Amino acid sequence: xxxxxxxxxxxxxxxxxxxxxxxxxxxxxxxxxxxxxxxxxxxxxxxxxxxxxxxxxxxxxxxxxxxxxxxxxxxxxxxxxxxxxxxxxxxxxxxxxxxxxxxxxxxxxxxxxxxxxxxxxxxxxxxxxxxxxxxxxxxxxxxxxxxxxxxxxxxxxxxxxxxxxxxxxxxxxxxxxxx
Numbered sequence: 001x002x003x004x005x006x007x008x009x010x011x012x013x014x015x016x017x018x019x020x021x022x023x024x025x026x027x028x029x030x031x032x033x034x035x036x037x038x039x040x041x042x043x044x045x046x047x048x049x050x051x052x053x054x055x056x057x058x059x060x061x062x063x064x065x066x067x068x069x070x071x072x073x074x075x076x077x078x079x080x081x082x083x084x085x086x087x088x089x090x091x092x093x094x095x096x097x098x099x100x101x102x103x104x105x106x107x108x109x110x111x112x113x114x115x116x117x118x119x120x121x122x123x124x125x126x127x128x129x130x131x132x133x134x135x136x137x138x139x140x141x142x143x144x145x146x147x148x149x150x151x152x153x154x155x156x157x158x159x160x161x162x163x164x165x166x167x168x169x170x171x172x173x174x175x176x177x178x179x
Contacts, residue, residue, distance in 0.1 A: 075142050
């Protein structure tokens with residue numbers, strides 16, 4: 001089991017329809033990443049699922065969990081967290097990997113399901129914290145660690161025409177006529 005921790009032999013499970021097994025497994029899966037974050041190399045993903053025999057197929061329902069790391073999109077410091085996702089998937093003998101997963105030689109391999117689930121849930125633009133203040137756009141100081149005296153950045157002149165569309169600025173707080 002140490003070489004393939006997510007492979008479950010289900011011949012006995014499939015003998016009687018409606019039979020259920022609870023499976024809890026942990027193991028490392030390589031190369032789980034998206035554009036903004038990754039599961040660290042050697043980190044363990046975990047599954048806590050119930051396998052159920054359903055007419056020759058196997059239904060898998062439960063949770064997948066994995067740690068992630070990345071670079072904060074606002075301040076560029078380290079960001080990390082845990083992905084915890086509820087799953088409900090089916091394994092069939094003619095599984096194609098997109099609608100159902102393959103059930104081969106009475107084995108359910110949970111690794112492809114775990115990989116698909118985790119990669120889809122990894123944050124593409126991670127934050128170190130929800131209230132991250134980011135970097136000063138003028139001097140580049142990390143505003144989470146210190147303050148700067150730059151003040152607010154100057155207004156972008158390309159947006160100036162949109163300022164005239166704000167209600168109440170030109171009309172003393174009243175809506176323009178004709179509305």
